[in-house]
Amino acid sequence: MMTSHGIIDYLTHLNESFKATDRLVQQLTVVFDQRNFEAYNALIHQKHSDVSHYLKKSLRTLRKYSDAITNSFIYRYSNGHLEGINNKIKLIKHVSFGYQNFTNFRNCILLCITN
Known part of the structure; x- marks a missing residue:
């Protein structure tokens, strides 16, 4: 029986786009957890030609709402x-x-x- 990590490893070896997409999502997750806005801003503004088109659309959305996301990094308030x-x-x-x-x-x- 394969673990979830084993499945991800298997899939990333099959498709380079999936590998790049997974790597970027993991990087964004770490940056969000660390509340590091500078690294987050650098990640979303880099040119990512090898990721899936779904993630590219998500990155456009993150860029569009960058000001609100900046506030969520700075302030710990939530509604x-x-x-x-x-x-x-x-x-x-x-x-x-x-x-x-x-x-x-x-x-x-x-x-x-x-x-």
Whole structure:
């Protein structure tokens, strides 16, 4: 039985484009984990002719939103928790099909968020 590393090694030997794509993705992962913006910026602005066209499209997107990504490297704040709360509220609205009054709706939201 092959491990996931063995499968990746096998595939990278079959296709040079896959090898280059995998190498760049691993480099980007390390740079994100280390929060090293200079290395990240250098990686996304280099000419990568040997990677897959899917990764090239992703690199264009990373370049487009470079300012926002810079802020995520500098500041540790995230609105992920708030987005989760908004998603719960939308789900409650969808499932409930309307409450008799706003107080009941509000109480349901508060019960779901605190649990």
